[in-house]
Amino acid sequence: MVMNRVGILLDSSILRGIPAGRTRQECLACYELAAASYGLTVCYLRLEDVDLLAGKCKAYIRKNQRYQIHHIEIPKVIHNRAMHFSKISHYLIAGLIQRGITIFNVRNRYGKDEIYRLLMNNTELSTHLPETELASIGAIQRMLERHRDLILKPVSSSIGKGIMRIIHEHGNGKIYISSARDKKQVHYPIKKGKLPPELYARIREKNYLVQERIPLATYVGRPIDLRVSVQRGSTGCWHVTGMYAKVAPPDHFVTNVAQGGMALPYDVIHPFVLPSYSLPAVVQQIHHLAVTAARHLSRTLPGLADLGFDMALTSQGEIYFIECNGRDQRYGFRKAGMDKEWLESYKRPIAYARFLLDQG
Numbered sequence: 001m002v003m004n005r006v007g008i009l010l011d012s013s014i015l016r017g018i019p020a021g022r023t024r025q026e027c028l029a030c031y032e033l034a035a036a037s038y039g040l041t042v043c044y045l046r047l048e049d050v051d052l053l054a055g056k057c058k059a060y061i062r063k064n065q066r067y068q069i070h071h072i073e074i075p076k077v078i079h080n081r082a083m084h085f086s087k088i089s090h091y092l093i094a095g096l097i098q099r100g101i102t103i104f105n106v107r108n109r110y111g112k113d114e115i116y117r118l119l120m121n122n123t124e125l126s127t128h129l130p131e132t133e134l135a136s137i138g139a140i141q142r143m144l145e146r147h148r149d150l151i152l153k154p155v156s157s158s159i160g161k162g163i164m165r166i167i168h169e170h171g172n173g174k175i176y177i178s179s180a181r182d183k184k185q186v187h188y189p190i191k192k193g194k195l196p197p198e199l200y201a202r203i204r205e206k207n208y209l210v211q212e213r214i215p216l217a218t219y220v221g222r223p224i225d226l227r228v229s230v231q232r233g234s235t236g237c238w239h240v241t242g243m244y245a246k247v248a249p250p251d252h253f254v255t256n257v258a259q260g261g262m263a264l265p266y267d268v269i270h271p272f273v274l275p276s277y278s279l280p281a282v283v284q285q286i287h288h289l290a291v292t293a294a295r296h297l298s299r300t301l302p303g304l305a306d307l308g309f310d311m312a313l314t315s316q317g318e319i320y321f322i323e324c325n326g327r328d329q330r331y332g333f334r335k336a337g338m339d340k341e342w343l344e345s346y347k348r349p350i351a352y353a354r355f356l357l358d359q360g
Helices: 012-016 028-037 087-098 112-120 137-146 197-205 266-273 279-298 331-335 339-359
Strands: 005-009 041-045 056-063 066-073 077-080 102-104 132-134 149-154 164-169 174-179 185-189 208-212 222-232 238-247 262-265 306-313 319-325
Touching: 005 339, 028 041, 028 339, 041 066, 077 339, 087 102, 102 339, 112 132, 112 208, 112 279, 112 319, 132 137, 137 149, 137 164, 137 197, 137 208, 149 197, 222 266, 222 279, 222 339, 238 266, 238 279, 238 331, 238 339, 262 266, 262 331, 266 279, 279 306, 279 319, 331 339
Parallel strands: 005 041, 005 077, 077 102
Antiparallel strands: 041 056, 056 066, 132 208, 149 164, 149 208, 164 174, 174 185, 222 238, 222 306, 238 262, 306 319
């Protein structure tokens, strides 16, 4: 029986919401529908409920239309959907792996600087990366000399938090700064080559990257980028599960759905975004680059199986990598009305778990 179980490792806050059906963006029914098609039973657990010495754990399993706690052997294969930062969490994960438990997506938060360095090591992918440096006063000044438009982003944040846009108007000697959290744009005169105090304060608080802002293609006058879901499936190979466009709110520069962006199927808006480019050709190139990137990253980062790439398009049809998400939230497919891809994004990880179990 244990060989027919796959564990889904969740954050404590989500696990506690299971009896009341409050699991936020995690669709448990989607996992279970996929598991049934592969002859598997899904068990939902958290690290705190794992007993390494006994090889047991507490887990929620759905039976008779209800979720009940069961004391079971630790599943042989676990799909990690939780964020782990504490030392005890890392100890428990190492202990599970030492016991022969396979955990995929074991680490799902990567610094943007780390991903950038790894992708830069690939000759093909490096040509699709915006110029990027670890932010310092000197780095920002150098980048402003080379680019009029920059993005300043925290190394370790997600869903668009903490992002700033910096525009240097050489004609009037001013810097314009916009924040992702509001639409207000503040301008600062440049004094003897010094940067505005707000920038100094930001980069003292935490690590930031300063990045050339790609001139994004637009839809109805709003910037867009793409979320591309790349996952391992039933053969263990990487495939693109689907992609959708994220459209920035009016008069804003971030496209994140969590920051008010709109999710739309890319094929629907392609004629308005790149009217002179073939849709199949653009999609094929995006898919090729995304799968190439996933394969390249997985050679260095262990246990990768489920990634979400943010990719930029320019009006000239150029494609750039912007970010890599190690825990893709998937809800963008639902918001874009792409239910088939949304369900598939849950099915692929379960299919990969079946593959791993069959591999022993």
